[in-house]
Amino acid sequence: MTGRAPVAVVMGTRPEAIKLAGLVTGLGDDALVVHTGQHYDAQLWENVQADLPGMHVDEHIHCGGRSRGEQIGMATSEMTRFLSSRDIRAVVVQGDTNSTLAGALAANALGLPLVHVEAGLRSGDRRMPEEINRILVDTLADLCCAPVERNANQLIQERVTPDRIVITGNTLWDAMAMIRPTPQGTAQALDxxxxxxxxxxxxxxxxxGTVSDTERLVGLLDGLDALAEQAEVVFPVHPRTSAAIAEAGLSGRWQRIHMVQPLPPSQFMALEAGATLLVSDSGGVQEEACFLRRPLLVLRDSTERPELLDGWCRLLGDQDPAVAIDRAWADARQWGADLAIRQLPYPGESASSVIAAEINRRWPA
Structure with missing residues (x-):
C-alpha cells in the first residue's frame, strides 16, 4: 500500500472477485480489498484467488453462512467500522449480492464516494433479492458504471443524473483475458x-430462489438427468445446492449426471469454452457464455441482461424443464455455429481501465 489514500474494493463472492480482478490490478497499490466472507469455503473462495493474478485481500469480514438480513447487517456494521479507521477516497462495489449492498450502505453511512460496477441491470422481477440490491445500490452510487447503453438509459429513466453515469463495457472481458480458456485447458479439465x-x-x-424451491429444483435435475441418457452432463454442485439435495433426502437420485465439486474459475471457464451447451441459472454464466460464444439455456423466468435474449441465450420461463433442455440440446450445434460469427453485444476492450481512470479523475489520491 502506498502513502496515497486508497480505494476500498468490496467483494464477497466468487463472481465479484472475478469481475473486479482487473480493477484491483488496474488500481495497483491503491486498491484496498475487503472480503466480506459471503463465500468462504475453499471451492468458492480460496481457489478463486489462486486463479486471478494480482488478487489479494487486505481485510476479512466473516459474515458467511447467515441469512440475507444477518449478512447485510453484519457486513455493513463491520465494514463501517473498518472503513472509518482508514483514509478512504472511494468505495467500489460490484453487481447485486448482499456484500454489494452492505458495502454501499457502509460507504453511504460514512459519506464516502460510492462506485457501482455493473450498474443499471434490471430483470423487472422484484421477487429476486438481487433485483432489490441493484436498485438500492444504484440509488446510493455516486458513479454508476453501466456496461452498455441500455443500462445507462435504464438509470436515466430512474432519475439518476447523467453526471453520475459512465458507460464502461463489461469487466468480465478483463477477467477472461487473465484466465484465457484454451482447447488444451478444456482437454485437461475433462481428463x-x-x-x-x-x-x-x-x-x-x-x-x-431456485434451490429453496424443492419441486423446481427436482424438476430441473430430472430434466438434466433425462438428457444424460444421450449426452454427458457435467454438474459442479454449489454447496447450497448440495445441502438442499441432502435436506430433501434426494442424495443419489440422479445417477446419470456427472456431479463434481465446484471448480476454480480457470477450470470452469475451460469447460464452458468446450461445452456444446450450457444450462445455468447464473447471471455471470450468461456473460461468460456470450464472450465464449456458447449456447445457453437460462434456468430462470427473467434476466437482468436482456441484450443477450437476442439469440445469445434462452429463458426457461414456464416451459417443462425436460422439454426445454432437450430442445436446446437438439439445437445446440447449429446454435453454436451461428454464435461463432455474430458481433458481441459488449465492447471488446478493458472496462476496468475505464473505471480506474474515472475513479482517479473524480477522486484523485
Whole structure:
C-alpha cells in the first residue's frame, strides 16, 4: 500500500472477485480489498484467488453462512467500522449480492464516494433479492458504471443524473483475458474429471430462489438427468445446492449426471469454452457464455441482461424443464455455429481501465 489514500474494493463472492480482478490490478497499490466472507469455503473462495493474478485481500469480514438480513447487517456494521479507521477516497462495489449492498450502505453511512460496477441491470422481477440490491445500490452510487447503453438509459429513466453515469463495457472481458480458456485447458479439465472427450453439457444451479424451491429444483435435475441418457452432463454442485439435495433426502437420485465439486474459475471457464451447451441459472454464466460464444439455456423466468435474449441465450420461463433442455440440446450445434460469427453485444476492450481512470479523475489520491 502506498502513502496515497486508497480505494476500498468490496467483494464477497466468487463472481465479484472475478469481475473486479482487473480493477484491483488496474488500481495497483491503491486498491484496498475487503472480503466480506459471503463465500468462504475453499471451492468458492480460496481457489478463486489462486486463479486471478494480482488478487489479494487486505481485510476479512466473516459474515458467511447467515441469512440475507444477518449478512447485510453484519457486513455493513463491520465494514463501517473498518472503513472509518482508514483514509478512504472511494468505495467500489460490484453487481447485486448482499456484500454489494452492505458495502454501499457502509460507504453511504460514512459519506464516502460510492462506485457501482455493473450498474443499471434490471430483470423487472422484484421477487429476486438481487433485483432489490441493484436498485438500492444504484440509488446510493455516486458513479454508476453501466456496461452498455441500455443500462445507462435504464438509470436515466430512474432519475439518476447523467453526471453520475459512465458507460464502461463489461469487466468480465478483463477477467477472461487473465484466465484465457484454451482447447488444451478444456482437454485437461475433462481428463481431470474423467469425462470422455466429445460433446457435453455443462450445468450449474445455485440461486437461492431456485434451490429453496424443492419441486423446481427436482424438476430441473430430472430434466438434466433425462438428457444424460444421450449426452454427458457435467454438474459442479454449489454447496447450497448440495445441502438442499441432502435436506430433501434426494442424495443419489440422479445417477446419470456427472456431479463434481465446484471448480476454480480457470477450470470452469475451460469447460464452458468446450461445452456444446450450457444450462445455468447464473447471471455471470450468461456473460461468460456470450464472450465464449456458447449456447445457453437460462434456468430462470427473467434476466437482468436482456441484450443477450437476442439469440445469445434462452429463458426457461414456464416451459417443462425436460422439454426445454432437450430442445436446446437438439439445437445446440447449429446454435453454436451461428454464435461463432455474430458481433458481441459488449465492447471488446478493458472496462476496468475505464473505471480506474474515472475513479482517479473524480477522486484523485
Amino acid at each position: 481431470s474429471l474423467n469425462v470422455p472427450p466429445g460433446d457435453y453439457v455443462l450445468a450449474t444451479i445455485h440461486r437461492a
